[in-house]
Amino acid sequence: MSLDGWNTLLVLGGIRSGKSEFAESLVADAPTVRYLATAADAGDDPEWAARLAAHRARRPATWSTEETAADPRRLADVIATARPEETLLVDDLGGWVTVLLDPAHQPADDTATVDELAAAVRSCAARLVLVSPEVGLSLVPTTPLGRAFTDALGAVNRAVADACDTVVLVVAGQPCRLKPAVVHPASADATPAAAAPSTAATTVPAQAGPTDESPVTAGGPPLPGSPPVSTPQVPARPTSGADGTGWTAPTMALPVAATDLVIQPGMDLPMPDEYAGPQAVDRLAGLDLPGTGLGALEQVISFAAATQGTPTPAPWRSVRVLLVHGDHAGGVAAGSTAGESARRAEQARAGQGVLARLAAESGASLQVVDAPAAAPVEHGPALDAAQVDSALRYGWRLAEEAAEAGVQLLVLAACGAGTEATAAAVLAATAGAEPPAVLARVVTAGGQLDDGAWMTRCAAVRDALHRTRRSSRDAVDVLAELGGGDLAVATGILLGATARRLPVLLDGPVGVAAALISRDLAGQARHWCLLADDGGHPAVRLAADVLGLDPLTQLRLDLGEGANALTVLPLLRSALALAAALPARPEGDDSEEKGDEPGPVEEPEPDFHEPEPEGPGPTTTAPATEAAETSAARAG
CATH class of the missing domain: 3.40.50.300 (P-loop containing nucleotide triphosphate hydrolases)
Structure with a gap:
């Protein structure tokens, strides 16, 4: 339960x-x-x-x-x-x-x-x-x-x-x-939970470009329609984009009806296949692999097998990067350059910058998602309840659209002022962490440490936690009081991806903070997440430990959230392709049956000799009773 x-x-x-x-x-x-x-x-x-x-x-x-x-x-x-x-x-x-x-x-x-x-x-x-x-x-x-x-x-x-x-x-x-009442949004003919009686459920279609359709909210302004999906191109040479061939991820027929979807704690979403992962690892032991095999990449094989539901998982061909852009006002953004996050988001839209270039190298499509800006959390809630509900639905719908478009893997990226401090606040509220211990140092554009900005961020998080000390730690309340729009959209993406059995590659504080919150809404969500790298970030390391996610690499790149994931994506694909293509080891090729490979030589155990006593003392190791009997015999 x-x-x-x-x-x-x-x-x-x-x-x-x-x-x-x-x-x-x-x-x-x-x-x-x-x-x-x-x-x-x-x-x-x-x-x-x-x-x-x-x-x-x-x-x-x-x-x-x-x-x-x-x-x-x-x-x-x-x-x-x-x-x-x-x-x-x-x-x-x-x-x-x-x-x-x-x-x-x-x-x-x-x-x-x-x-x-x-x-x-x-x-x-x-x-x-x-x-x-x-x-x-x-x-x-x-x-x-x-x-x-x-x-x-x-x-x-x-x-x-x-x-x-x-x-x-x-x-x-x-x-x-x-x-609360148990929610079962896992049937093909039902929506997650009805907020009000409805005669029909409306499926939100997948969108490949701008749309006027937007989620309906209760009293809050609607978020914009789904942003366009672009496929960045590598300059000076052609690239192989996502061709849609190969494995197609199994999905659930779980339509998102804008007026019916209720995201609340206790949602009953699907789990990965519990048998396919171990079976895939056992299968690796029988492949014609030299040495000791794939090492840490066995984790990738097991994860892909469980999420695809087969012991022979295929590489992810169709990949979509969701770059969530949302700024946070107040002290949590101390030290951030004004307008920098917006410039990064525009770069990605134009197919430029680090993230777009890495996406192009991987043949992944890129979608930039604008989230509502968050108010200063030290003075009041980051968002109101209606905005949180709208953002959660919006993220869910983006994941659904990706699944309908045949996407097999989502990469969750983020950019925004104040995201690291906000993630630290969420981690402190949900996992009991001390904010200064999980808040990374602030580095200026010139590469210098800005301790004043770091202390301002710590103070803002401290004040926000003090302001909400008597507030509920319910997931939705945490998003409203501390999280903000980017975290709410990212949480909706993870929940929607879980509902559609779509795996997600995480990388960075926004992704792991959203995973912590989504865990409290649906405990199954974290099992569909794979952590590419913790980036040396203290908040990511602690959140990964709480979630039970082991980072695949330790690259320590600092190129923005999502860059680590796209950097390791070709490696993950290579491991999956190798595991799927290699034949089984020939029969009779076990090391025990090979005569030309000598086994370990057993060394004889050394004989034990009782050391000679030094100085006066007993000259025998026999028990005292035996010694007494011997003396008596001599006297007789």
């Missing part, structure tokens, strides 16, 4: 349903967890003491335990003051209600206390999991105290469930999601 994208989560379940174990599994990958134990002391009840001991035994040593039974109001205070990088586990609300109803804490304004708890959960900046018994399915208790407990716990569960962004019910060890 995929539960990516949550920030506050309520786990309900009956007695011995497995709710606590499930809740603990959700935070098992957190480096540290604050475990908030609400139950009162066991007293002289040995069975209750055994239950508490079993819970304690399951907790890892890195978790810290805090007791709240002495003061029920303290639970809300701890949740409200938790930091964004923390992870909290509350087990459970039944114990909290028991203490709240205890005569020792009366008279108490129980309603106000429950409201305080719900408000704390709603504003919690940390990742929070709460466990609570579900008593609404049981019989009505026959005692006044029992009825008071079930009524109070039912009210608490309703208030906390309304405050949480995800609710799961565990029945007989099986988790069932109650909130």
